[in-house]
Amino acid sequence: MFTKHGPTVRELAVQALSSTERGYDLLAPKFDETPYRTPDRVLDAVTRALRPLGPFDTGLDVCCGTGAGVGVLRRVCRERVTGVDFSAGMLAEARAAFPDRAAYPAGGEGPAVAGGGGPSVHWVRADARALPFAPAFDVALSFGAFGHFLPEERFGLFAEVYGSLRPGGQFVFPLGAPPPVGSRAYWSLFGFDAAMRLRNALWRPKFIMYYRTFRLGDVLEDLTQAGFVVRLLPLTELGLRPDGSPRARLVVATRE
Known part of the structure; x- marks a missing residue:
């Protein structure tokens, strides 16, 4: 699961x-040397799905981790990008x-350059x-943080x-379909969550990380109650399930 440079x-x-x-x-x-980092193919799929939803001037990465x-x-915003963790x-x-505050070329390709036409980058601890x-x-947007x-x-x-979005602003994140009941992935996630609950019952301080508590129906209800109007976009390039449904969707919640 880990490279030789991992933990x-x-x-x-x-x-x-x-x-x-x-x-x-x-x-x-060593975080980026672990499987916990969001895979590049997911990042690329979200980038391509985001572009038609713009244009965007300012963007916020919620629970940004290593960025x-x-x-x-920085590929889809024109002025400023902020990461918070x-x-x-x-x-x-x-x-x-x-x-x-380094400026990146428009389109997000290439190294940072002084006076570039892309967004500046800022960091906030919170x-x-x-x-x-x-x-x-x-x-x-946010990747891989909701289990915390x-x-x-x-x-x-x-x-x-x-409250951090302008009227018309959009909160987006990918959400994978749950694994089939009884599959290897299903029991793997079930076992991890069970072990984590036992650990937190017996040990302090707690480490909060659960994989099976972020269910689509509950998420949509909480987003709606928070004031968002929500739609789902299929991320078909990440694959399809045997029944033809997408393995992942992009949740797009708009502050109207």
């Missing part, structure tokens, strides 16, 4: 016994990949459950994103 078993054990924030501070230098989502936003370690890695932004963004929020926190998270 050791001991390092993963120390991370797993830490708080969520501290665990990611520890994992940050994978910022890389998407509560882990200082993850932000440090993101800053190294995307220097503060908890996504209390975002420190006025309604200033045209688009917000308990179901009862989800509405508050969505409300914070809503």
Whole structure:
């Protein structure tokens, strides 16, 4: 699962016994060498699906981690991109990949250049459950972070994103279809969540990460209650299930 440059078993054990924030501070230098980083094919699919929804001037990557989502936003935004995360370690890695206030060429290709025509990049350390932004963004996105929020926190998270968007702004994120009941993937996720619940029942501080608590029906209900108008776009390039339905969809929640 990991490259030779990824974390050791001991390092993963120390991370797993830490708080969520501290665990990611520890994992940050090697995070991109783990399977936890969002795959490039998902990032590319979301980028292509986002372009027709624009144009966008400003973008926000919620729970940006090491900056994978910022890389998407700088391809579709024209003026400013902001990444926000509560882990200082993850932000440090993101800053190294995307220097503060560096300008990127239009279209997001090539190295950062002074005076380039693309967006500037900024970083903010904050908890996504209390975002420190006025309604200033045209688009917000997030990759792979929702398992770190308990179901009862989800509405508050969505409300914070809503409050950070301009009227007409869009909150987008990919959502994969659940694995078939009884499949290897199903039991793998079931086992992980069960182990995590046991760990959090027996050990403090808690490490919050669950794979099976972000269900489409509940997500749509919480987005709607937060004030969004929601639609789903199929990400067909990520594949189809045996019944012909997409393996992943792009959730597009608009602040009207």
